[in-house]
Amino acid sequence: MKHFIFSKLLVALLMMFCCCTTIMASDVVIVDGFKYLIDSEKCEATLLANDYEGEISIPAKFTYNGVEFYVGSLGAHCFEASSITKVDIPASVHSLGQSCFEHCKISTISIPNSVTEIGSYCFSYCDNLFEVKLPSNLKRISSNCFSSCQNLGKIEIPQSVKFLENSCFISSGIKKIKLSETITEIGDMAFALTPISEIEIPNSVTKIGAQCFSGCEYLKSIKIPSSVIELESSCFNNCKQLEKAIISAALKEMKDYMFDNCSSLREIALPSSLEMIDYGAFGYCSSLECIIIPSSVKKIKSFAFNGCDKLIKVVCFAKNPPVLDSYSFEALSSKILYVPNKSLSEYKSTNIWNGFGIIQSADEEINPGTLSSCSTPNLTFFQVIFLSKVQPQVQNTIIPSRIQMWQPINIIQKVKCS
Numbered sequence: 001m002k003h004f005i006f007s008k009l010l011v012a013l014l015m016m017f018c019c020c021t022t023i024m025a026s027d028v029v030i031v032d033g034f035k036y037l038i039d040s041e042k043c044e045a046t047l048l049a050n051d052y053e054g055e056i057s058i059p060a061k062f063t064y065n066g067v068e069f070y071v072g073s074l075g076a077h078c079f080e081a082s083s084i085t086k087v088d089i090p091a092s093v094h095s096l097g098q099s100c101f102e103h104c105k106i107s108t109i110s111i112p113n114s115v116t117e118i119g120s121y122c123f124s125y126c127d128n129l130f131e132v133k134l135p136s137n138l139k140r141i142s143s144n145c146f147s148s149c150q151n152l153g154k155i156e157i158p159q160s161v162k163f164l165e166n167s168c169f170i171s172s173g174i175k176k177i178k179l180s181e182t183i184t185e186i187g188d189m190a191f192a193l194t195p196i197s198e199i200e201i202p203n204s205v206t207k208i209g210a211q212c213f214s215g216c217e218y219l220k221s222i223k224i225p226s227s228v229i230e231l232e233s234s235c236f237n238n239c240k241q242l243e244k245a246i247i248s249a250a251l252k253e254m255k256d257y258m259f260d261n262c263s264s265l266r267e268i269a270l271p272s273s274l275e276m277i278d279y280g281a282f283g284y285c286s287s288l289e290c291i292i293i294p295s296s297v298k299k300i301k302s303f304a305f306n307g308c309d310k311l312i313k314v315v316c317f318a319k320n321p322p323v324l325d326s327y328s329f330e331a332l333s334s335k336i337l338y339v340p341n342k343s344l345s346e347y348k349s350t351n352i353w354n355g356f357g358i359i360q361s362a363d364e365e366i367n368p369g370t371l372s373s374c375s376t377p378n379l380t381f382f383q384v385i386f387l388s389k390v391q392p393q394v395q396n397t398i399i400p401s402r403i404q405m406w407q408p409i410n411i412i413q414k415v416k417c418s
Helices: 002-024 341-348
Strands: 026-031 034-039 044-047 053-057 061-064 067-074 083-088 108-110 131-133 154-156 176-178 221-223 244-246 267-269 290-293 313-316 336-340 358-362
Touching: 026 061, 034 061, 034 067, 083 108, 336 341, 341 358
Parallel strands: 044 067, 053 083, 108 131, 154 176, 221 244, 244 267, 290 313, 313 336, 336 358
Antiparallel strands: 026 034, 034 044, 061 067
16 A cells, blocks of 8 residues: 555656656747747747748747747847748847848848847848848847848948947948947958948947958048047058048057058048058058158058059158168159158168158248248148248238148148237
8 A cells, every 4th residue: 555655656746847847948849830949937939940931920929838938039040041031020039149041032121129139140141131220229230240231232320239240241232331429349341342432430439440441442531530549450451442541640550451452542641649650551552642650650660651653752750760661662762751850860861761862851830020922822832841830920921711732631730920
């Protein structure tokens, strides 16, 4: 009798254990054609890959074994290479997994504001994708998220995003993009090999990664705000239509190959904070005719201006000649070097610098009494190199409305009437 009771008790305990195991375990189930990984503790489900096609609408919740589960995420590779053309994502979903829609045929997608995370390669190679509305609560755009989406022409980044990760738009069709004022970092190759023609970098950005705009052949001008303190190597190399660049006033180093092979670059304003021009920084900028090196520069590395065939005039404001590596400039003997008047003899006696064909100085100030009239006002300061201060006599001198100089960057910093 005791043995019988013990046996029944053991069976009951085993049944209870099995039931508990069923409730607590994470199982893969299929409900109404959708494949899920369920978490019984959280009553949450992750949608998994299955044979999905056409237009589908993902349910926000479903019931399995009498328990209601909500769909909280779309798993990695969920719709990868599937033939779906449209998908409705419920507001219960908070994340889209890695490669979720990679190589998909969808043309548009609306992502609910509940989504805070989109995995790497999520929409990579979606050739038919023309439009994406990103959720307002998204924290970051992960690496390669929209890479090679060749028909994705424009996108707006929500205010919630702080990071654009590596290669997030590489080789996509992005032509215009609006960045939010909350973004602090743009990753390596983020916009590389895109047809982007214009972009405004917000003042919130502090770092722009290596090769970020590499191969952007339609980009014509760029302005880097003073908030940027790190501009990584090859950032703008092979931007063949880039004509003008304004660099952050906080930048200390122009890194390797920064503007390499920017064959249309004619105008660049180097900041007064700059200390180093690195290896190949302006290599093969074949349209660059003049470069103005600020007084802060301490070293120029090899091949910094290699292949700059039209570069004739080099203006260096440094009172002490910066360290100049061999082959920093090509064909020195055919170039003119302009230096501060008081430093002329030092440049002429310093190795490599003394290899310039012509080394000359210019007056830095026009003092009171030296100008009594301006017979040709617009040409009064034509070809002035170092002029930083004008002190005319008010009663006799007319300051021209437009000061024309031989190079595009206006050096005059102060006009003082005595």
